[in-house]
Amino acid sequence: MVAAKLNLQKIISQFAKNYGKPGAPITTDPFELILLENIAYLVSDERREDAFAMLRKHAGTKPHEILSASHDDILKATKLGGMHPEQRVSRLREIALIAMNEFEGDLKPALRLPLPKAKQALRKFPSIGEPSAEKILLFTRSYPILGLDSNGLRVLVRLGFGEEKKNYPATYRSVQEAINDQLKKDYGWLINAHVLLRQHGKELCKTNRPLCDKCPVKRSCAYFQRTFVSVPLAVLTLMYHNQTQTHNQIENHHHLRIPPVVMNHAAQEKSCKSAERA
Numbered sequence: 001m002v003a004a005k006l007n008l009q010k011i012i013s014q015f016a017k018n019y020g021k022p023g024a025p026i027t028t029d030p031f032e033l034i035l036l037e038n039i040a041y042l043v044s045d046e047r048r049e050d051a052f053a054m055l056r057k058h059a060g061t062k063p064h065e066i067l068s069a070s071h072d073d074i075l076k077a078t079k080l081g082g083m084h085p086e087q088r089v090s091r092l093r094e095i096a097l098i099a100m101n102e103f104e105g106d107l108k109p110a111l112r113l114p115l116p117k118a119k120q121a122l123r124k125f126p127s128i129g130e131p132s133a134e135k136i137l138l139f140t141r142s143y144p145i146l147g148l149d150s151n152g153l154r155v156l157v158r159l160g161f162g163e164e165k166k167n168y169p170a171t172y173r174s175v176q177e178a179i180n181d182q183l184k185k186d187y188g189w190l191i192n193a194h195v196l197l198r199q200h201g202k203e204l205c206k207t208n209r210p211l212c213d214k215c216p217v218k219r220s221c222a223y224f225q226r227t228f229v230s231v232p233l234a235v236l237t238l239m240y241h242n243q244t245q246t247h248n249q250i251e252n253h254h255h256l257r258i259p260p261v262v263m264n265h266a267a268q269e270k271s272c273k274s275a276e277r278a
């Protein structure tokens with residue numbers, strides 16, 4: 001199986017070479033991380049961070065500050081965070097209320113609970129499911145686990161860690177089981193791995209039409225082998241041998257992109273077969 005040959009630490013190093021070492025996170029405070037998750041919707045990371053900086057400046061980012069800030073001051077920040085800014089003002093207030101009522105305004109003691117209970121505590125907040133809870137426990141350096149967002153998860157599944165299951169939580173668990181024995185128990189490495197996997201998912205390993213030609217780890221990738229090498233190569237070789245279609249016709253007909261590496265391979269195959277026939 002491809003997954004058995006994969007080396008996660010080597011892959012993360014290749015991403016670090018390609019993208020550079022990630023900068024420090026904007027915050028490592030658990031309550032602020034929850035605000036950051038909720039302050040924006042469907043915007044870039046830069047825009048989300050701008051919205052968060054605006055919140056810090058005009059309203060504050062402690063539970064009591066959010067509750068005492070004016071609606072308009074919070075709105076200044078949520079407006080930067082994309083659509084439905086009014087709804088997010090209410091959500092930030094709800095988050096502050098949960099923090100005050102259930103955690104006496106301080107989430108840090110909850111992070112020291114045993115792992116399942118710590119996750120359960122964080123999941124009381126809106127938009128915080130298991131992956132976000134794990135990210136918070138990682139970024140606050142509470143537990144050395146690799147929380148993954150949807151980008152990171154997609155990258156790891158395509159590479160061949162774990163399997164795509166019927167639903168997101170099952171896929172998430174499958175990937176976590178597959179990477180578990182390859183994780184460095186080092187917070188700096190784990191945080192960088194989270195950021196780099198996310199960045200790779202956003203920039204190259206996109207949901208639709210990943211840019212595999214530019215990918216630094218394509219040689220290790222199960223998806224690349226399956227999609228751009230094995231199947232197209234077989235199809236292309238067959239078509240070349242029968243001399244029925246050009247590669248452009250093959251690409252259009254099969255909705256495939258045939259990278260240069262496959263073209264070269266197929267051309268070599270073709271000339272070898274021609275030489276054998278001659």
Ligand code: SF4
Binds near residue numbers: 159
């Ligand atoms: S080769 Fe393609 S599918 Fe595989 S990790 Fe790279 S971009 Fe993603």
